[in-house]
């Protein structure tokens with residue numbers, strides 16, 4: 001389907017260490033025209049791309065992201081845990097990813113990780129960085145923290161927002177309207193054809209997550225979703241090239 005956004009989840013995270021420049025580059029090489037990533041803030045107010053609030057799983061450091069400076073974080077190896085061939089990969093800054101996609105048209109889905117740790121003025125900082133790179137039309141901000149999405153829309157009406165949720169929203173287009181969101185980032189199990197249609201009629205699109213098998217990808221493409229978030233952008237590219 002033309003126009004569907006193939007979002008590489010944390011980059012091509014099936015093949016490379018998640019949320020590293022290697023994963024983002026590989027995702028684009030494998031056919032992604034979108035990158036999904038997770039944004040957090042360091043102790044000195046810098047924006048970094050990492051999923052967990054704790055640095056331990058992907059870097060071995062016992063610290064929380066919020067308690068480490070960018071300089072400390074940049075010294076950590078974010079690749080070896082996945083495979084020794086990626087030794088030396090670093091936790092990227094948001095600026096590094098925005099530089100990568102500048103001029104490419106690749107969409108960026110920035111998930112604000114502000115559910116467990118509440119970073120002061122994370123929304124302001126992310127919006128300022130996106131505007132600095134002139135990428136407001138290439139970015140969509142998503143979060144499980146829907147208050148944060150309302151705040152983003154008030155601060156930057158020109159940037160799209162996507163509501164992240166599991167199965168728990170009934171007729172979610174009404175809720176999306178109240179949150180002033182543009183997209184529904186639903187767990188894929190919660191996506192049904194009638195609702196995709198109902199949402200589309202109100203200008204709200206679905207970007208389900210995290211879809212890794214071709215059969216489910218085909219089913220969702222058939223429903224008319226606008227994007228799919230996957231660890232395997234190559235599999236989705238293959239599905240989209242069928243027929």
Ligand code: G3P
Nearest residue numbers: 036038111185209210229
């Ligand atoms: O964007 C969907 C997905 O990234 C949300 O879950 O835990 O992988 O950040 P998680």
Ligand code: CA
Nearest residue numbers: 036037038111
């Ligand atoms: Ca995420």
